[in-house]
Amino acid sequence: MPTDPHREIERKFLVRRLPDALENYPHAEISQGYLALGPDGVQVRLSKNGSEHSLTYERGTGNVREEREVELTPEQFATLWPGTAGKQLTKRRYKIPLGSRVVEIDVYRGRHEGLVVAEVEFEDEQSARDFVPPDWLGEDVTGDPRYSNQLLAQGAAV
Protein backbone atom coordinates (compact mmCIF):
# COMPACT_ATOMS: atom_id res chain seq x y z
CA MET A 1 0.00 0.00 0.00
CA PRO A 2 1.22 3.52 -0.70
CA THR A 3 2.13 5.44 2.44
CA ASP A 4 0.13 8.45 1.25
CA PRO A 5 -3.22 7.54 -0.32
CA HIS A 6 -3.22 10.81 -2.26
CA ARG A 7 0.02 10.10 -4.13
CA GLU A 8 -0.21 8.41 -7.50
CA ILE A 9 2.67 6.59 -9.11
CA GLU A 10 2.17 5.57 -12.70
CA ARG A 11 3.91 5.07 -16.02
CA LYS A 12 2.54 5.98 -19.43
CA PHE A 13 3.32 4.23 -22.71
CA LEU A 14 2.47 4.49 -26.35
CA VAL A 15 0.77 1.37 -27.70
CA ARG A 16 2.58 -0.62 -30.40
CA ARG A 17 -0.24 -3.09 -30.97
CA LEU A 18 -3.72 -3.14 -29.47
CA PRO A 19 -4.71 -6.40 -27.75
CA ASP A 20 -6.91 -8.71 -29.85
CA ALA A 21 -10.65 -8.59 -29.25
CA LEU A 22 -10.30 -5.27 -27.46
CA GLU A 23 -14.06 -4.79 -27.17
CA ASN A 24 -14.27 -7.90 -24.97
CA TYR A 25 -12.37 -6.17 -22.16
CA PRO A 26 -14.18 -3.90 -19.69
CA HIS A 27 -14.43 -0.40 -21.07
CA ALA A 28 -16.24 2.87 -20.53
CA GLU A 29 -16.69 6.22 -22.24
CA ILE A 30 -14.81 8.94 -20.38
CA SER A 31 -15.30 12.68 -20.73
CA GLN A 32 -12.82 14.96 -19.01
CA GLY A 33 -12.79 18.72 -18.78
CA TYR A 34 -10.49 21.11 -16.99
CA LEU A 35 -11.84 23.86 -14.75
CA ALA A 36 -8.33 25.05 -14.05
CA LEU A 37 -4.80 24.45 -15.30
CA GLY A 38 -2.47 26.46 -13.13
CA PRO A 39 1.25 26.74 -12.55
CA ASP A 40 3.12 23.95 -10.69
CA GLY A 41 1.05 21.33 -12.50
CA VAL A 42 -2.09 22.27 -10.55
CA GLN A 43 -5.22 21.06 -12.26
CA VAL A 44 -8.87 20.75 -11.32
CA ARG A 45 -10.57 18.22 -13.55
CA LEU A 46 -14.13 17.03 -14.00
CA SER A 47 -14.65 13.47 -15.22
CA LYS A 48 -17.61 11.43 -16.33
CA ASN A 49 -16.72 7.76 -16.41
CA GLY A 50 -19.71 5.73 -17.54
CA SER A 51 -22.38 6.87 -15.07
CA GLU A 52 -19.91 8.11 -12.44
CA HIS A 53 -19.01 11.75 -12.00
CA SER A 54 -16.01 13.09 -10.15
CA LEU A 55 -13.86 16.12 -9.46
CA THR A 56 -10.10 15.67 -9.11
CA TYR A 57 -7.48 18.04 -7.80
CA GLU A 58 -3.91 17.31 -8.84
CA ARG A 59 -0.61 18.98 -8.15
CA GLY A 60 2.91 18.10 -9.24
CA THR A 61 4.43 16.62 -12.37
CA GLY A 62 6.17 13.47 -13.59
CA ASN A 63 5.29 10.07 -12.23
CA VAL A 64 4.53 11.18 -8.64
CA ARG A 65 1.61 13.52 -8.08
CA GLU A 66 -0.68 14.60 -5.27
CA GLU A 67 -4.23 13.67 -6.17
CA ARG A 68 -7.50 14.31 -4.33
CA GLU A 69 -10.72 13.04 -5.81
CA VAL A 70 -14.36 13.31 -4.79
CA GLU A 71 -17.43 11.79 -6.35
CA LEU A 72 -19.94 14.32 -7.61
CA THR A 73 -23.66 13.99 -8.03
CA PRO A 74 -24.89 14.35 -11.63
CA GLU A 75 -26.35 17.73 -10.58
CA GLN A 76 -23.04 19.03 -9.19
CA PHE A 77 -21.31 17.84 -12.36
CA ALA A 78 -23.88 19.50 -14.65
CA THR A 79 -23.49 22.85 -12.87
CA LEU A 80 -19.70 22.89 -13.15
CA TRP A 81 -19.16 21.23 -16.54
CA PRO A 82 -19.81 24.32 -18.74
CA GLY A 83 -16.83 25.96 -17.00
CA THR A 84 -14.57 23.50 -18.87
CA ALA A 85 -15.60 24.76 -22.33
CA GLY A 86 -12.66 24.57 -24.74
CA LYS A 87 -10.71 22.29 -22.38
CA GLN A 88 -12.51 19.00 -22.85
CA LEU A 89 -11.64 15.61 -24.25
CA THR A 90 -13.36 12.28 -24.71
CA LYS A 91 -11.87 8.83 -24.83
CA ARG A 92 -12.79 5.19 -24.40
CA ARG A 93 -10.85 3.46 -21.62
CA TYR A 94 -10.20 -0.29 -21.73
CA LYS A 95 -8.91 -2.23 -18.72
CA ILE A 96 -6.54 -5.03 -19.67
CA PRO A 97 -5.37 -7.41 -16.93
CA LEU A 98 -1.61 -8.00 -16.89
CA GLY A 99 -0.50 -10.35 -14.13
CA SER A 100 -1.43 -8.66 -10.87
CA ARG A 101 -1.77 -5.28 -12.59
CA VAL A 102 -4.20 -3.57 -14.92
CA VAL A 103 -3.16 -1.69 -18.04
CA GLU A 104 -5.55 1.12 -18.86
CA ILE A 105 -5.66 1.85 -22.58
CA ASP A 106 -7.14 5.20 -23.56
CA VAL A 107 -8.38 5.46 -27.13
CA TYR A 108 -9.04 9.13 -27.78
CA ARG A 109 -12.05 10.32 -29.74
CA GLY A 110 -13.07 13.64 -31.22
CA ARG A 111 -10.22 15.80 -32.42
CA HIS A 112 -7.57 13.39 -31.07
CA GLU A 113 -9.05 10.39 -32.90
CA GLY A 114 -6.27 7.90 -33.51
CA LEU A 115 -4.22 8.66 -30.40
CA VAL A 116 -3.83 5.67 -28.07
CA VAL A 117 -2.02 5.79 -24.73
CA ALA A 118 -1.65 3.19 -21.96
CA GLU A 119 -1.13 3.75 -18.24
CA VAL A 120 -0.06 1.40 -15.46
CA GLU A 121 -0.35 2.33 -11.79
CA PHE A 122 2.14 1.16 -9.14
CA GLU A 123 2.16 0.86 -5.39
CA ASP A 124 5.61 2.43 -5.01
CA GLU A 125 8.43 3.93 -7.05
CA GLN A 126 10.57 0.80 -6.91
CA SER A 127 7.80 -1.24 -8.55
CA ALA A 128 7.38 1.47 -11.18
CA ARG A 129 11.10 1.31 -12.02
CA ASP A 130 11.16 -2.50 -12.05
CA PHE A 131 8.17 -2.89 -14.35
CA VAL A 132 9.04 -4.55 -17.66
CA PRO A 133 6.34 -3.63 -20.20
CA PRO A 134 4.94 -6.36 -22.50
CA ASP A 135 6.02 -6.16 -26.13
CA TRP A 136 2.68 -4.73 -27.26
CA LEU A 137 3.46 -1.53 -25.33
CA GLY A 138 5.75 0.96 -27.02
CA GLU A 139 7.76 4.02 -26.02
CA ASP A 140 7.65 5.10 -22.36
CA VAL A 141 6.21 8.64 -22.45
CA THR A 142 5.80 9.13 -18.68
CA GLY A 143 5.93 12.83 -17.96
CA ASP A 144 6.08 13.77 -21.64
CA PRO A 145 3.89 16.88 -21.75
CA ARG A 146 2.74 16.10 -25.30
CA TYR A 147 0.70 13.20 -23.96
CA SER A 148 -0.68 14.96 -20.89
CA ASN A 149 -4.44 15.12 -20.84
CA GLN A 150 -4.34 18.79 -19.94
CA LEU A 151 -2.45 19.69 -23.12
CA LEU A 152 -4.62 17.39 -25.22
CA ALA A 153 -7.74 18.97 -23.71
CA GLN A 154 -6.49 22.35 -24.82
CA GLY A 155 -6.30 21.11 -28.38
CA ALA A 156 -2.59 20.52 -28.92
CA ALA A 157 -1.83 18.17 -31.79
CA VAL A 158 0.50 15.29 -30.86
Next chain:
Amino acid sequence: MPTDPHREIERKFLVRRLPDALENYPHAEISQGYLALGPDGVQVRLSKNGSEHSLTYERGTGNVREEREVELTPEQFATLWPGTAGKQLTKRRYKIPLGSRVVEIDVYRGRHEGLVVAEVEFEDEQSARDFVPPDWLGEDVTGDPRYSNQLLAQGAAV
Protein backbone atom coordinates in the same frame (compact mmCIF):
# COMPACT_ATOMS: atom_id res chain seq x y z
CA MET B 1 -33.12 39.44 -12.93
CA PRO B 2 -29.74 38.97 -14.56
CA THR B 3 -29.96 37.43 -18.01
CA ASP B 4 -27.22 34.93 -17.14
CA PRO B 5 -27.55 33.46 -13.65
CA HIS B 6 -23.83 32.67 -13.62
CA ARG B 7 -22.71 36.31 -14.03
CA GLU B 8 -22.01 38.29 -10.90
CA ILE B 9 -21.98 42.07 -10.80
CA GLU B 10 -20.66 43.63 -7.64
CA ARG B 11 -18.73 46.58 -6.25
CA LYS B 12 -16.16 46.46 -3.47
CA PHE B 13 -15.40 49.25 -1.00
CA LEU B 14 -13.11 49.96 1.87
CA VAL B 15 -14.98 50.69 5.10
CA ARG B 16 -14.57 54.14 6.63
CA ARG B 17 -16.58 53.38 9.76
CA LEU B 18 -18.11 50.09 10.88
CA PRO B 19 -21.85 50.17 11.64
CA ASP B 20 -22.72 50.42 15.35
CA ALA B 21 -23.56 47.21 17.17
CA LEU B 22 -22.02 45.18 14.38
CA GLU B 23 -22.40 41.91 16.31
CA ASN B 24 -26.20 42.33 16.21
CA TYR B 25 -26.25 41.82 12.43
CA PRO B 26 -26.29 38.31 10.96
CA HIS B 27 -22.77 37.01 10.61
CA ALA B 28 -20.83 33.82 10.02
CA GLU B 29 -17.26 32.57 10.07
CA ILE B 30 -15.99 31.95 6.57
CA SER B 31 -12.95 29.94 5.57
CA GLN B 32 -11.85 30.06 1.96
CA GLY B 33 -9.07 28.20 0.25
CA TYR B 34 -7.96 28.10 -3.36
CA LEU B 35 -7.41 24.82 -5.17
CA ALA B 36 -6.37 26.69 -8.29
CA LEU B 37 -5.54 30.22 -9.34
CA GLY B 38 -4.92 30.18 -13.06
CA PRO B 39 -4.50 32.71 -15.83
CA ASP B 40 -7.52 34.74 -17.08
CA GLY B 41 -8.78 35.11 -13.52
CA VAL B 42 -9.70 31.43 -13.32
CA GLN B 43 -10.07 30.26 -9.76
CA VAL B 44 -11.45 27.19 -8.04
CA ARG B 45 -12.31 28.01 -4.45
CA LEU B 46 -13.51 25.99 -1.47
CA SER B 47 -15.62 27.79 1.12
CA LYS B 48 -16.97 26.92 4.52
CA ASN B 49 -19.63 29.41 5.54
CA GLY B 50 -20.99 28.51 8.97
CA SER B 51 -22.03 24.89 8.47
CA GLU B 52 -22.31 25.13 4.67
CA HIS B 53 -19.59 23.91 2.33
CA SER B 54 -19.22 24.83 -1.31
CA LEU B 55 -16.96 24.78 -4.34
CA THR B 56 -16.94 27.77 -6.67
CA TYR B 57 -15.50 28.13 -10.14
CA GLU B 58 -14.89 31.68 -11.31
CA ARG B 59 -13.48 33.16 -14.48
CA GLY B 60 -12.97 36.77 -15.53
CA THR B 61 -11.96 39.93 -13.74
CA GLY B 62 -13.38 43.26 -12.66
CA ASN B 63 -17.01 43.67 -11.68
CA VAL B 64 -18.41 41.09 -14.12
CA ARG B 65 -17.41 37.47 -13.67
CA GLU B 66 -18.65 34.03 -14.60
CA GLU B 67 -19.38 32.07 -11.44
CA ARG B 68 -20.52 28.48 -10.94
CA GLU B 69 -21.08 27.19 -7.46
CA VAL B 70 -22.07 23.81 -6.03
CA GLU B 71 -22.77 22.80 -2.46
CA LEU B 72 -20.41 20.14 -1.13
CA THR B 73 -20.99 17.58 1.57
CA PRO B 74 -18.70 17.95 4.61
CA GLU B 75 -16.94 14.77 3.40
CA GLN B 76 -16.28 16.14 -0.08
CA PHE B 77 -14.99 19.36 1.48
CA ALA B 78 -12.71 17.52 3.91
CA THR B 79 -11.13 15.48 1.10
CA LEU B 80 -10.34 18.51 -1.05
CA TRP B 81 -9.47 21.14 1.61
CA PRO B 82 -5.83 20.05 2.21
CA GLY B 83 -5.15 20.87 -1.46
CA THR B 84 -5.58 24.57 -0.57
CA ALA B 85 -2.64 24.58 1.87
CA GLY B 86 -0.86 27.94 1.77
CA LYS B 87 -3.77 29.57 -0.07
CA GLN B 88 -6.32 29.93 2.70
CA LEU B 89 -7.96 32.82 4.51
CA THR B 90 -10.53 33.27 7.25
CA LYS B 91 -12.92 36.13 7.83
CA ARG B 92 -16.16 36.98 9.59
CA ARG B 93 -18.89 38.15 7.21
CA TYR B 94 -21.63 40.50 8.41
CA LYS B 95 -24.76 41.19 6.38
CA ILE B 96 -25.99 44.79 6.72
CA PRO B 97 -29.33 45.69 5.11
CA LEU B 98 -29.21 48.90 3.05
CA GLY B 99 -32.57 49.76 1.47
CA SER B 100 -33.37 46.87 -0.87
CA ARG B 101 -29.75 45.72 -0.89
CA VAL B 102 -27.38 43.95 1.46
CA VAL B 103 -23.86 45.14 2.20
CA GLU B 104 -21.55 42.25 3.05
CA ILE B 105 -18.74 43.35 5.35
CA ASP B 106 -15.77 41.00 5.55
CA VAL B 107 -13.58 41.39 8.63
CA TYR B 108 -10.43 39.39 7.97
CA ARG B 109 -8.78 37.32 10.66
CA GLY B 110 -5.46 35.56 10.94
CA ARG B 111 -2.60 37.22 9.13
CA HIS B 112 -4.89 39.85 7.56
CA GLU B 113 -6.34 40.91 10.93
CA GLY B 114 -7.47 44.52 10.65
CA LEU B 115 -8.44 44.43 6.98
CA VAL B 116 -12.13 45.21 6.38
CA VAL B 117 -13.79 45.19 2.97
CA ALA B 118 -17.43 45.59 1.93
CA GLU B 119 -19.20 44.20 -1.14
CA VAL B 120 -22.54 45.01 -2.71
CA GLU B 121 -24.12 42.85 -5.40
CA PHE B 122 -26.25 44.26 -8.22
CA GLU B 123 -28.79 42.88 -10.66
CA ASP B 124 -27.25 44.66 -13.66
CA GLU B 125 -24.39 46.95 -14.62
CA GLN B 126 -26.57 50.06 -14.75
CA SER B 127 -27.58 49.56 -11.11
CA ALA B 128 -23.95 49.03 -10.19
CA ARG B 129 -22.97 52.32 -11.81
CA ASP B 130 -25.91 54.22 -10.26
CA PHE B 131 -25.27 53.00 -6.71
CA VAL B 132 -24.39 55.82 -4.30
CA PRO B 133 -22.56 54.34 -1.32
CA PRO B 134 -23.48 55.47 2.19
CA ASP B 135 -20.95 57.73 3.92
CA TRP B 136 -19.67 54.90 6.13
CA LEU B 137 -18.26 53.19 3.04
CA GLY B 138 -14.91 54.48 1.77
CA GLU B 139 -12.86 54.16 -1.39
CA ASP B 140 -14.26 52.06 -4.25
CA VAL B 141 -11.69 49.28 -4.76
CA THR B 142 -13.68 47.19 -7.27
CA GLY B 143 -11.23 45.22 -9.37
CA ASP B 144 -8.22 46.40 -7.34
CA PRO B 145 -6.11 43.25 -7.21
CA ARG B 146 -4.72 44.19 -3.78
CA TYR B 147 -8.10 43.43 -2.25
CA SER B 148 -8.84 40.27 -4.20
CA ASN B 149 -9.32 37.24 -2.00
CA GLN B 150 -7.02 35.19 -4.18
CA LEU B 151 -4.08 37.55 -3.55
CA LEU B 152 -4.91 37.82 0.15
CA ALA B 153 -5.10 34.03 0.39
CA GLN B 154 -1.59 33.84 -1.04
CA GLY B 155 -0.35 36.03 1.78
CA ALA B 156 0.11 39.40 0.08
CA ALA B 157 0.17 42.31 2.53
CA VAL B 158 -2.30 45.10 1.66
